[in-house]
Amino acid sequence: MPEGLEAAIYADAASELVGHVVTSIEVDDRCTDSNELSIVVGQRVQSVRRHGKRVALVLDGDQLELFFGMTGRVIINDVAPIGALEYGPSSERPEWDRLKLTTDVGSLRVNDPRRWARFTLNPDWSTLGVDFLSDAHQLDDVLERHRRRTAAVKSVLLDQRVIAGLGNMLVDEVLFMAGIDPCRTFASLSADERRQLSPHISEVVTRLGELGGSHTGVLSPEVRASLPACPIDGAPLSRVKVSGRTTIFCSLHQR
Known part of the structure; x- marks a missing residue:
């Protein structure tokens, strides 16, 4: 999976969404149950949290963790802050989008050719060093x-x-x-x-x-x-x- 440095770059890029309201979310059900994540619609992004390789959007009442797998990349407003990963392609395809979160000012996508990306509400990071x-x-x-x-x-x-x-x-x-x-x-x-x-x-x-x-x-x-x-x-x-x-x-x- 992307290492801590890549997670830090992704978290910094995702901070563009802070202060804005989630208007829609689309999720590949082969990665995560889309019904479970629908609760984030209407919530405002308050901050972006990162610890180690883990990144989460802190919303009004929930936190949405973005797990990238080995080949998942974050794309903010159609711009990839990292062009390529060691074990992944340098290009992207629409069918590789595993999550698309849209706010009133832009979007965040997780593009992963291998479908290893996962998305979790209110993750427990207590075991991390x-x-x-x-x-x-x-x-x-x-x-x-x-x-x-x-x-x-x-x-x-x-x-x-x-x-x-x-x-x-x-x-x-x-x-x-x-x-x-x-x-x-x-x-x-x-x-x-x-x-x-x-x-x-x-x-x-x-x-x-x-x-x-x-x-x-x-x-x-x-x-x-x-x-x-x-x-x-x-x-x-x-x-x-x-x-x-x-x-x-x-x-x-x-x-």
């Missing part, structure tokens, strides 16, 4: 609490109950920059190595946010596909599976 855009002190605290976990480092960072918003590409980029092998157990990290993670998380999300999304890092989709020499030390990049996720790393400088 600290947001990935939190300051280094908060990130340090949560990582310290998990210091004894025997799962792979990458698996812990992908766990949305630990840090909400980090996805596959962001975690690979963070560990690449930190020089940490994604396959190591989290418990094997020294205190210094754990403390390296939070500044690298902050640096990576800031840099990739400025560049346009999680696909713009050193380990871009093109690099992930071709596996050229590591730009840091010239060693061959490796591809493995960690917790079922494709993982790119350098076996020389990531220890």
Whole structure:
């Protein structure tokens, strides 16, 4: 699914609808029961809420969560704030619209070729961990609490109950920059190595946010596909599976 950076971009774009009344909603019933969501018609968009990868429109009496799946994109007033996702097409088709919400000033559509998008009223986000855009002190605290976990480092960072918003590409980029092998157990990290993670998380999300999304890092989709020499030390990049996720790393400088 889109990572936290993409969710933040979508939430920012959706803020154009704040202060305006929902006049209609159309939903693909293969994704969500349209009758359930009809209650939002007539409600005003008060704000847009985001935590990690989760985005919701806060209305007068309800919240409408937009879950994008792996290939869903938000389109505001017929403009896509993100042109393409790593695992999705760069184009859109009307038949891929899974939700269309219209207000008195414009519209929000979720366009998803795979029909994995879902829409939920009044979601429960209580199990989510600290947001990935939190300051280094908060990130340090949560990582310290998990210091004894025997799962792979990458698996812990992908766990949305630990840090909400980090996805596959962001975690690979963070560990690449930190020089940490994604396959190591989290418990094997020294205190210094754990403390390296939070500044690298902050640096990576800031840099990739400025560049346009999680696909713009050193380990871009093109690099992930071709596996050229590591730009840091010239060693061959490796591809493995960690917790079922494709993982790119350098076996020389990531220890």
